[in-house]
Amino acid sequence: MEYMLNFALCDDNESILARLSKMLESLFIKYNFDCKVTFTSVDPNSFLAYVINNPVDVIFLDIDLKSNINGLSLAETIRKYNKNIYIIFTTAHLEYGLMAYRYKTFDYLPKPVSVERLEVTISRLLEDIADTPCKYLKLANSNTFLTYDSIYFIKKDGMKLIFQTHEKIYSSYDSFANILPSLPTNFVRCHKSYIVNINNIQNIVNDRIMFCNNLVCYIGPKYKNTFEEVLSHGNIPNNLDSTNYAK
Structure with missing residues (x-):
């Protein structure tokens, strides 16, 4: 972890x-x-x-x-x-x-x-x-704990979620629908396949969200306007997507 x-x-x-x-x-x-x-x-x-x-x-x-x-x-x-x-x-x-x-x-x-x-x-x-809930995330079906601060983004990959952290990648069998309600408000859906920790964003260029260590994830068209509004106004609902989007 x-x-x-x-x-x-x-x-x-x-x-x-x-x-x-x-x-x-x-x-x-x-x-x-x-x-x-x-x-x-x-x-x-x-x-x-x-x-x-x-x-x-x-x-x-x-x-x-x-x-x-x-x-x-x-x-x-x-x-x-x-x-x-x-x-x-x-x-x-x-x-x-x-x-x-x-x-x-x-x-x-x-x-x-x-x-x-x-x-x-x-x-x-x-x-x-x-x-x-304030500090740790326990990965599903595992005794692995991650600190929320350490997570850059979470990627959906089939039946798995991939957790990109400062140093390593972790995975678990889980879904966005299950995990979103428990995440702090600085975790925001930006793409059908990505949830990002906006506290760890280094830069945004067009549809690319950049983190340190040359890590990148993407902003999807469906989420672009809402995501930009969140960044501009600090209005951060972690369930900014609808129930249909969270699956």
């Missing part, structure tokens, strides 16, 4: 970090989840710096860190910088449970964390992400 779901882990015990990272990676492989543990640290200051300055979607925090910063205060600081990050606490001290949920905690795992309990959490997490 474009913009893989990035996990970062913080615990004061190296062996616990290694075990948790290994369990997560095993679950990602088992269920073909497009996720990765991108950072682990026993140092809360290094962890904070990484999370603030890098794309991170999910963090696992030990509450009782052997440091002047505990997991709760670390979560409080991170939440100020990132309102949407998923926070999952791990601790052997169950009395911290109620305090942990002050920081919009997604889950709270008692130590030692079992594979079975972790599996439940990850399944819930990915279901929650799939149900969040």
Whole structure:
């Protein structure tokens, strides 16, 4: 997927970090989840710096860190910088449970964390992400997530939809009629075979819509007037085509 779901882990015990990272990676492989543990640290200051300055979607925090910063205060600081990050606490001290949920905690795992309990959490997490319309698109019949920002355009190719992103091409068996209602308003139908993300358009020359990396899609005659009106006035209905056109 474009913009893989990035996990970062913080615990004061190296062996616990290694075990948790290994369990997560095993679950990602088992269920073909497009996720990765991108950072682990026993140092809360290094962890904070990484999370603030890098794309991170999910963090696992030990509450009782052997440091002047505990997991709760670390979560409080991170939440100020990132309102949407998923926070999952791990601790052997169950009395911290109620305090942990002050920081919009997604889950709270008692130590030692079992594979079975972790599996439940990850399944819930990915279901929650799939149900969040503002950031991610889950491809049909797949555990692949794309960020809306990463998509240049969507092309209809027979029974498939082709998703052109910054770096790669993805495909799924789906239809415009099914996907259009769930897309943000910056996704606009411009052709019988194309939906474009107008936020990523670099230039328009005649009937050609141009993106970076020399990528091009086209404006169809049936959509030309409405599409130009959308670009001129910012009136962006993502279902600008009729029901008949969306098929």
